[in-house]
Amino acid sequence: VVSGDLDDWPFVHNDGRFEAVAKIDNGQFKFQPDWPAMDQVDADIAFIGNGFSIAGKGRLAEARVEGFNASIADFSKAELHIDAHSDADATQLLQLLRKSPLQQKYADTLDNLSASGPARATYRLFLPMHAQAGKGRQMSGSVELAGVKLADKRWDLAFDRVTGKADFNEAGFKAEKLAVVHRGQSASLSLRAGGGVMEKSQAFEGELTASLHASELLERAPEMAWLKSYVQGRSSWTVGVALPVDSKVPGRLKLRSDLVGTTLKLPAPLDKPAFVALPTTVQTAMPMGSGQIDVAFGKLLALRARANGQQTGVHVVLGSDVVNAVPPASGLVVGGHTTSLDALEWIALAKGGSSGDGMPLRHIDVTTDRLLLLGSNFPDTRLQIAPAGNGLAVSMEGPALSGSLMVPQANKEPIAGKLARLHWRAARTGAVVDDTAADADPFNPAAVPPLMLDIADLRFGDAALGSAQLRTQPVHNGMQVQQLSLRSPQQKIDIQGDWTGQGTAANTHFTANIDSQDLGGLMEGLGFPGRVQGGKGKVKFEAAWPGSPAAFSLATVEGSLRVDARDGQLLEVEPGAGRVLGLLSVAQLPRRMMLDFRDFFSKGFAFNRIEGSVQFGTGTARSDDLVIDGPAAQINIRGNTDLRAQRFDQTIEVLPKSGNLLTVVGAVAGGPVGA
Numbered sequence: 001v002v003s004g005d006l007d008d009w010p011f012v013h014n015d016g017r018f019e020a021v022a023k024i025d026n027g028q029f030k031f032q033p034d035w036p037a038m039d040q041v042d043a044d045i046a047f048i049g050n051g052f053s054i055a056g057k058g059r060l061a062e063a064r065v066e067g068f069n070a071s072i073a074d075f076s077k078a079e080l081h082i083d084a085h086s087d088a089d090a091t092q093l094l095q096l097l098r099k100s101p102l103q104q105k106y107a108d109t110l111d112n113l114s115a116s117g118p119a120r121a122t123y124r125l126f127l128p129m130h131a132q133a134g135k136g137r138q139m140s141g142s143v144e145l146a147g148v149k150l151a152d153k154r155w156d157l158a159f160d161r162v163t164g165k166a167d168f169n170e171a172g173f174k175a176e177k178l179a180v181v182h183r184g185q186s187a188s189l190s191l192r193a194g195g196g197v198m199e200k201s202q203a204f205e206g207e208l209t210a211s212l213h214a215s216e217l218l219e220r221a222p223e224m225a226w227l228k229s230y231v232q233g234r235s236s237w238t239v240g241v242a243l244p245v246d247s248k249v250p251g252r253l254k255l256r257s258d259l260v261g262t263t264l265k266l267p268a269p270l271d272k273p274a275f276v277a278l279p280t281t282v283q284t285a286m287p288m289g290s291g292q293i294d295v296a297f298g299k300l301l302a303l304r305a306r307a308n309g310q311q312t313g314v315h316v317v318l319g320s321d322v323v324n325a326v327p328p329a330s331g332l333v334v335g336g337h338t339t340s341l342d343a344l345e346w347i348a349l350a351k352g353g354s355s356g357d358g359m360p361l362r363h364i365d366v367t368t369d370r371l372l373l374l375g376s377n378f379p380d381t382r383l384q385i386a387p388a389g390n391g392l393a394v395s396m397e398g399p400a401l402s403g404s405l406m407v408p409q410a411n412k413e414p415i416a417g418k419l420a421r422l423h424w425r426a427a428r429t430g431a432v433v434d435d436t437a438a439d440a441d442p443f444n445p446a447a448v449p450p451l452m453l454d455i456a457d458l459r460f461g462d463a464a465l466g467s468a469q470l471r472t473q474p475v476h477n478g479m480q481v482q483q484l485s486l487r488s489p490q491q492k493i494d495i496q497g498d499w500t501g502q503g504t505a506a507n508t509h510f511t512a513n514i515d516s517q518d519l520g521g522l523m524e525g526l527g528f529p530g531r532v533q534g535g536k537g538k539v540k541f542e543a544a545w546p547g548s549p550a551a552f553s554l555a556t557v558e559g560s561l562r563v564d565a566r567d568g569q570l571l572e573v574e575p576g577a578g579r580v581l582g583l584l585s586v587a588q589l590p591r592r593m594m595l596d597f598r599d600f601f602s603k604g605f606a607f608n609r610i611e612g613s614v615q616f617g618t619g620t621a622r623s624d625d626l627v628i629d630g631p632a633a634q635i636n637i638r639g640n641t642d643l644r645a646q647r648f649d650q651t652i653e654v655l656p657k658s659g660n661l662l663t664v665v666g667a668v669a670g671g672p673v674g675a
Contacts, residue, residue: 010050010075020047024056031070031082032127036061036099038068050075060084061099062092063121078129079136085122090115090148101170106193108154109204117148117162140169145178155241156220157208158182159189171195185211199242206241214262217255221284223293223305223312226359233262233274241286251286259297267345268372269318269338270301296321300338314359318366331362341368343383343396344447347407350385350392361387371401375443375550376424400425403455414450414473421457422468443548445479445499445506448472458486463525465491477501481510490518499549508552509544519565535568535607543616554616555643561614570605570628606630612637619644633657 002009004016011018022045030037043056053071057064068084086093094115097103103110123141143166151158159180166175172194180189187210192198197205214231218224235257243251257280264272272278279298285291296302304323305314311330317323318336327333350361364385371381381398394405394417403419451472458468466488472481478500486493497510516522519535543559545552605628612626621641628635634657639650 012050018047018049021045024054027058029054029058029070031080031125034101036096038065043068060086061096063088063096064092072129080125080127080129082123082125082127084124085120087118087120090117090119090143090145090150093119093121093143102168102173105172106204109152109193112152112154114151114153115148118146119148120144120146137170140167142167150180159187162189166191167196169195172197180208182208182210183216187211201244201246202242203245204241204243208237208239210237210239211235211261212237212239217282221282221293223284223307223314224295226312226314230265231262232265235259235261243286250291253282253284253286255282256280264297267349268342269340270297292327294323301336312359328362330360332359333362334364335366337367339368340370340372340377341366341383343371343373343394346383347385347392347394348447351407351409361385361392371396371398373401374424374448375548378423399423405453407449411449414452416452417454419453419455421459422453422455423457423459425459425461444502445548446474446477446502448474448479450474459525461525461527463522464488465493465525475500491516491522504546506547506551507544508547508549510542510549512539512541512543514539514541519568530571533569533571535565535610537563537565537610539563539565554621555619557616558618559616561616563610563612563614565610566608568607568610570607605632605635616643631657 001017001019004011004018008015009018024041024043024045026039027041027043028037028039029041038058038060041056041058043054043058045054046052051071051073052075053069055067055069057067059065063086065084065086068082070080070082072078072080091114094110094113098110121141121143124139126136126138128136145162145164145166148162149158149160150162159182161181162178163180164175164178166173166178168174172192174190174192174196176190176192178189178191180187187208189209190205190207192205193203197203199205211234213234215228217237218228218231237255237257240254240256241251242254258277259272259280260277261274262272263274264270264278278300281296282293283295284293292304292306294302294304299319299321301316301318302320302323303314303316304325304327305312306327308329313327313330314332315323315325315327316332316334316336317325318334318338318341320336346364350364364383367380367382369380371378371383378396378398378401381396381401384395386393388406390410391406391408391413394407396403396405396419400421400423401419402421403417405415405417407415451470453468453470455468455470458465465486467486469483469485470481471483472479474480475498478498480498481496484493484495486495492515493512495510495512497508499506499508501507514522515538517536519537519539520532523532524530540562541559542561543552543557545557547556607628607630609629610627611629612623614621614623614626619642621643622639624638626637628637634655636653636655637650639648639652641648641650
């Protein structure tokens with residue numbers, strides 16, 4: 001249709017009209033030389049005035065284009081606008097991208113990517129066709145995924161039911177928080193490339209937030225395979241991949257997790273139950289196995305590992321979140337500082353590595369605020385462990401523990417060592433307390449290998465016991481002390497016994513023979529101060545109680561004590577504190593019985609001898625033959641003491657040396673003597 005003076009064509013001033021329309025059937029268009037041609041085009045085309053427009057459908061590469069519109073509004077400006085949309089399978093859209101200009105920039109990504117499933121794509125192009133066309137070109141679009149399968153063979157990753165939207169332009173693309181399913185678990189996936197990246201130094205960024213099992217991650221990192229038996233469980237992880245623009249710079253992989261749901265079965269302080277959070281990061285170069293891998297468990301531990309052929313080297317630093325040293329060519333090196341450390345568990349870990357069952361040990365050199373060993377805490381101690389012959393050489397140095405051990409590789413062989421000092425201090429003293437519950441310490445005595453130790457300076461609590469020889473052996477559910485011989489100028493003590501079970505099922509039994517030149521000093525060191533001064537003699541004590549040796553309590557002990565002492569003094573004690581067998585509180589009896597014997601023993605009672613036996617059981621102590629003989633009087637004591645309630649039911653016979661006989665029969669049931 002032409003209407004108007006042809007001299008005024010193309011009628012841009014509303015002085016006429018030019019219109020030509022046509023229908024295209026099975027046509028072909030190529031809008032840009034670097035994009036594939038659109039064929040199988042069915043469209044309506046119209047030239048109106050100084051421009052044209054076309055609308056229809058067709059096929060672009062393998063993708064069916066459901067509808068498109070293209071137009072140039074003014075030929076003098078020569079600006080082409082194209083809008084298109086396609087409902088197709090993701091496989092067809094991927095083929096289109098591989099034939100587009102994006103292939104040249106992102107060939108590695110597109111070539112390794114596979115996709116299938118329903119998707120809808122939109123495409124927009126603004127293309128100036130004049131001399132400055134390159135500067136004004138704009139291309140953009142989006143792809144909506146509706147349950148697509150995606151896989152990348154570079155990383156051996158596969159995702160099902162991918163749902164979400166990806167936006168692209170001539171500079172790159174980004175797809176934020178796509179909903180995906182990874183190995184049966186719901187997850188979130190973000191992909192960015194070119195202009196879509198968050199850090200401009202990167203060419204590609206990917207981020208996956210998913211629930212991952214520890215074994216899945218460790219299988220992908222050969223440098224960390226030795227941790228498989230120690231790390232178990234499933235946690236939420238965020239896995240980030242970054243590939244830099246500079247191809248000479250290696251890509252980076254970073255993982256983050258709070259480890260809730262994952263158990264760490266490593267020695268203290270690295271043991272962690274599943275419900276406890278521990279912020280953790282893992283960083284390494286891409287591809288996996290091509291460089292070092294750095295792991296930080298909060299500030300609890302950091303490690304750096306590297307693979308060298310079939311060998312792996314690991315450097316661990318306790319109490320830090322970074323390792324600055326280069327890992328060894330192979331084997332495990334541990335250093336650093338920590339608040340607490342379990343010596344036996346670390347020795348067991350080192351033995352496992354030396355036997356070939358785990359990471360071979362090179363050296364451990366750590367300091368700790370508290371070294372956990374044999375149920376005690378040794379402060380400010382340095383622990384060193386290194387392979388030596390068919391075992392491990394162990395060195396410990398601190399104010400309460402100093403010496404060396406040789407730990408054989410064979411489990412049945414004894415640990416032998418010489419210690420300059422071992423100052424063992426229990427968490428609980430031997431004083432009677434109301435709490436009679438068994439010690440809940442989870443320490444397992446059956447885990448202690450045979451011991452052959454010679455100690456120059458042994459202390460138990462505040463008791464200086466001199467030199468010691470200790471020989472033990474494991475039994476079915478605990479350990480047996482075959483010999484514990486203690487020698488000092490004032491004391492000679494021989495102990496035998498056993499410690500079985502753990503936690504609330506633990507039990508201790510022992511027999512002690514004591515030959516002392518200072519019974520008062522020994523009792524004070526063992527936690528019974530202010531009862532006796534001086535004194536020498538022999539004591540035989542057979543005892544059993546629930547709990548570990550540290551849980552000793554007169555209120556729960558079962559057994560007997562036989563004493564034969566000479567030349568000492570019973571000291572005055574505070575009211576209500578007369579607990580030495582419930583029988584040595586006689587300095588308070590006059591006040592309690594309203595009798596006056598202060599001239600005999602109000603400030604203490606010197607004795608020439610103490611003889612007798614005491615039976616312990618069910619929270620009581622009973623004696624029928626205890627005799628305290630001193631210069632002022634002889635005291636005979638018979639009866640029971642309730643060690644829990646501190647109640648006395650006793651007959652006390654005081655025989656003054658003046659020849660008078662005084663018998664005091666007391667059924668003391670009103671509370672502790674002296675109260």
